[in-house]
Amino acid sequence: MSDSASGHDGVISSALTRDAGIRVPILCGAMYPCSNPELVGAVSAAGALGIVQPVTLTYVHGRDFREGIRAVRAITGDAPIGMNALIESSSRVYHQRMVRWVEIAVEEGIRFFVTSLGNPRWVVDLVSPSGGVVYHDVTEAKWARKAADAGVKGLIAVNARAGGHAGQRSAEALLDELAPFELPLVCAGGVGTAHDFAVAIAMGYAGVQMGTRFIATTECDAHAQYKQAIVDAAEEDIVMTERLTGVPIAVIRTPLVERIGTRIGPISRWLFRGRRTRKLMRTWYGVRSLASLRLSLHGGDASRGYWQAGRSVSGISSIMSARDVVIDFERLAVEALQFIPPPHAETVS
Numbered sequence: 001m002s003d004s005a006s007g008h009d010g011v012i013s014s015a016l017t018r019d020a021g022i023r024v025p026i027l028c029g030a031m032y033p034c035s036n037p038e039l040v041g042a043v044s045a046a047g048a049l050g051i052v053q054p055v056t057l058t059y060v061h062g063r064d065f066r067e068g069i070r071a072v073r074a075i076t077g078d079a080p081i082g083m084n085a086l087i088e089s090s091s092r093v094y095h096q097r098m099v100r101w102v103e104i105a106v107e108e109g110i111r112f113f114v115t116s117l118g119n120p121r122w123v124v125d126l127v128s129p130s131g132g133v134v135y136h137d138v139t140e141a142k143w144a145r146k147a148a149d150a151g152v153k154g155l156i157a158v159n160a161r162a163g164g165h166a167g168q169r170s171a172e173a174l175l176d177e178l179a180p181f182e183l184p185l186v187c188a189g190g191v192g193t194a195h196d197f198a199v200a201i202a203m204g205y206a207g208v209q210m211g212t213r214f215i216a217t218t219e220c221d222a223h224a225q226y227k228q229a230i231v232d233a234a235e236e237d238i239v240m241t242e243r244l245t246g247v248p249i250a251v252i253r254t255p256l257v258e259r260i261g262t263r264i265g266p267i268s269r270w271l272f273r274g275r276r277t278r279k280l281m282r283t284w285y286g287v288r289s290l291a292s293l294r295l296s297l298h299g300g301d302a303s304r305g306y307w308q309a310g311r312s313v314s315g316i317s318s319i320m321s322a323r324d325v326v327i328d329f330e331r332l333a334v335e336a337l338q339f340i341p342p343p344h345a346e347t348v349s
Helices: 015-020 037-045 054-060 065-076 092-107 121-130 141-149 171-181 194-203 224-232 255-260 266-273 278-298 311-315 322-337
Strands: 006-008 011-013 026-028 049-052 082-086 112-116 133-138 154-158 185-188 207-210 238-241 249-252
Touching (some): 011 015, 011 322, 015 133, 015 154, 026 322, 037 065, 037 322, 049 065, 054 082, 082 092, 092 121, 133 141, 171 185, 171 194, 194 207, 194 311
Parallel strands (some): 026 049, 026 207, 049 082, 133 154, 154 185, 185 207
Antiparallel strands (some): 006 011
């Protein structure tokens, strides 16, 4: 594996810090519907990288995309931000809109892109002439191969402890499986404490991506009961449900989940398997989930909404500011890494 991170003399350096232009190798994972401008901006201002999620910015928060980026910039100053592009082409209209969003992001100076749910080739081709870098979400080697062939610069390794659409491998197993691609790997899933962060770095990851930890922050505009549910939840309270998007997604077990179960019906399952009906079902479930998750963001009624979270809830015991999360993680990880041999002989500056 190449360019994993290591710490020395108060600095954590890796391919991710260099590619993203950041001090702390932490990405605030793009979250629908939780990536509000204040959260994204606070993470970047603290020295990590906030990732803009365009559907959240425009649909949930009602911003014009360009204006929304500038609102985030007003918080971050000169600190960089990133953008998430969900590139699955289930709709031609959606694809055209995403292309335009990426173009606007480049025009506004964004140079770090996280792609998922499709072939990232067109994003790589679009952003590379301006110096843009693409990291792609993967859960196993077959998707990593497609991403590598498309020219991405790094991989977001989504493991079984992640929130949202989690993978099936452990962080350790996924690291071993993806190592042959010799691309920087970012650990996504199970990082809720500074210790988790240090362990991921010591394992050989170039950085981490966190979502659940950043929902439970003062800057995130999720409902207070959603944040408290993350603080109160144990690992066994995280379940995988198909009822939200049609494919398994990690959520907190709530009265709604208990009432309706976690499995889609046989007719829906059959339609998802059909060549001609798969895209229709994805579109239908996608539109329905947008409305449901938007409701749950600001709704405190656990009997009606879905609250996404990963198994990192087991280490989250308080609601903090996003700035303090980044600073504490950096300080404690640097201290821990003084006593852990680096995974390879990279020179840290």
